[in-house]
Amino acid sequence: MTGDAERWVNEPAKDSGYGRTQFERDRARVLHSAGFRRLAAKTQVHTAGSDDFLRTRLTHSLEVAQISREMGARLGCDPDVVDVAGLAHDIGHPPFGHNGEAALDAVARPCGGFEGNAQTLRVLTRLEAKVEGAGLNLTRASLDASCKYPWPRRPGTRKFGVYPDDLPVFTWLRGGAPAGERRCLEAQVMDWADDVAYSVHDVEDGVHGGYLSLRPLLEDRGERAELCADVATTYSDETPEALGEALDLLLADEVVAGAADYDGTYRAQVALKRMTSVLTGRFVSSAVGATNSRHGYGRVRRYDADLVVPRTVRNQCALLKGMALRYVMRARAAESWYEQQRAILTSLVELLCDRAPGHLDPMFAALWKAAPDDTARLRVVVDQVASLTDPAAVAWHRTLLAGRG
Template identity: 80%
Template sequence: MTAADAQRWAAEPAKDSGYGRTPYQRDRARVLHSAAFRRLAAKTQVHTAGSDDFLRTRLTHSLEVAQISREMGARLGCDPDVVDVAGLAHDLGHPPFGHNGEAALDAVAGPCGGFEGNAQTLRVITRLEAKEPGAGLNLTRATLDACSKYPWFRKPGYRKFGVYADDRPVFDWLRDGRTDERRCLEAQVMDWADDVAYSVHDVEDGVHGGYIDLDTLRDAGERAELCADVAATYSTETPGELAAALDRLLADPAVAGVRGYDGSYRSLVALKRMTSVLTGRFVASAVGATQSRHGAGPLRRYDADLIVPRTVRDQCALLKGMALRYVMRTRAAEDWYEQQRTILIELVEALTRTPERLDPLFRPLFAAAADDAAALRVVIDQVASLTDHAAVAWHRTLLAGRR
């Protein structure tokens, strides 16, 4: 790692705490101790936070992504703290109610450039968190780059993006003169760790919650519909190619062992075995393929691109498809999902009318906003920062007189 990698957006006085920590270890501590990280404990992953003691929240998901990132990155030769921080921080910008809330805020944030959880993460760590004035957590360049899952602005044809227009200065700085959209290796490691964690673990949660029954995939028609869903949403492969990958996945003893899940101790052991086997396979395959292409390393920053074998990527996409088809669409049909969207949209409207109700952190930012779009962005920042339960409580309080 170079001196430029360890630079921070805002100059800080030298620290001599006696611990001998690296700049990247300091980054990790800053994220772990941040308010945004604590709030992830009460933010939805797939199921509403607090609805079941077994199910994951954004916090447990982020811890899992960090663990997978650290292990995979260390095997490749990345700085383990940089990939760890990227995993811990990657969801700090996600709003209440998971992707449902993200879609609701994007719909109402059009006049200020829309909303995207990854772009909001950059905003949180470089601007909104209270550590260094005007610089958020003031993380190092290498760490910020590793957190940049989608290093581009919003553009036609792309659903995902990683930076808002008014955050260009810090984005240009962290990219250190790069004008392409290539991601550093650490960001690619974090992205694959995120894919692995949420595909495997969302299926685990879905099986435990009774949403996913692998026995339904014995039916040829159901398998075909699942593959068509995945081809349309998560993969560039044809449904026929995905069907072959699905057959291999379902034939795996670790996956087959989960059929007939009933919540007993024995079935819980089988479920956890499936999670462990698939996670280990997906990580090891990417590490092995990358080292075969680029050498044993150490590999870091822009030395290499992460290589994920097609067969492994297909199986990961199929697991995502199971969560989409059997969990997310089922939940999306529930009245509570529509209520979530209404809560966030009405909160934005109410706070825009009554900015004095904003938190003390956001009130002066609203007052200093140069125009209506900038003022709206402040309100979006406020609402996005709320936990699921806080959003419900704020909505109840702010709109009490209307009902």
């Protein structure tokens, strides 16, 4: 597609001596960005730093990028474009994972709310310090591939990908896309890689952490039925009966049964890792094979094709998400620390709104001073809080509360 390698702001030509493509430059920019480094101390599901085994946003993003790159290469996409999308897809997520995202959405309602994917676009195109006024100034193809939800907020839709004041760059990056909200193939690959990574790996982390045991699902059909009913209302449009068929197939697999009695020993860890590896490979290969069968083998990219994921595989992925939600996330959400996380972020925004620009980082202080009204100033404060790591959010909140006293 014409203009794939164009950037929002024109840059002087560079000669590094070994002829990197524009998409290779994009990948390097994301890897070297401050926002990407901060993901190391941001929660995936379990609080960052609470267990050396468990995933953070950074390790999750690296895993998504690896899966995306492999899938993209097998489909004929530019591997660096799908790699960039995988690396960057969570770069806008705030402290404390989805719990923090919900807290910031509530406090940011006067300026359009908060959504991690919309914040990702904002970080990539505005907040990261690389090219003034353009963030990392990635190419059109890489930005489009990073947009999981290429639409603004609208009633009845929880997920969206752009705030009102970022519409100019969003309109530019969607230039050449078909009318409507269709995602490019690379974005679809990244989205499926994300689904595969967090569904399989969240179950792995849940089993390791002692929150989830597969044994009851293997032995109790009533529990299976309850899980399927739960998934039908949260992650899938399928009937509980259809999900039940997919769950039966999943649980009948010897690699799943082999991980059912996890006790933390070396042998148990091998069995758990074998399950995650086999399921990840199966989910990836099934989508690649189905897409190639429909669209042919060879180079396909951008809007040449849509990703095809077989129904049973999609259902099994949804069931794994449901396991993590039902047995891990809901249990963690009942813990007092989760309520404290929401209170910390809400209070941080309120405190910084009262004390800005003096208590903002210099970059955000300058943006706050240049903001035309209170709504724009609130967005700057939310940008500041969203940029923080989990430990930094706790420390800032403690310091500001002490200063108020």
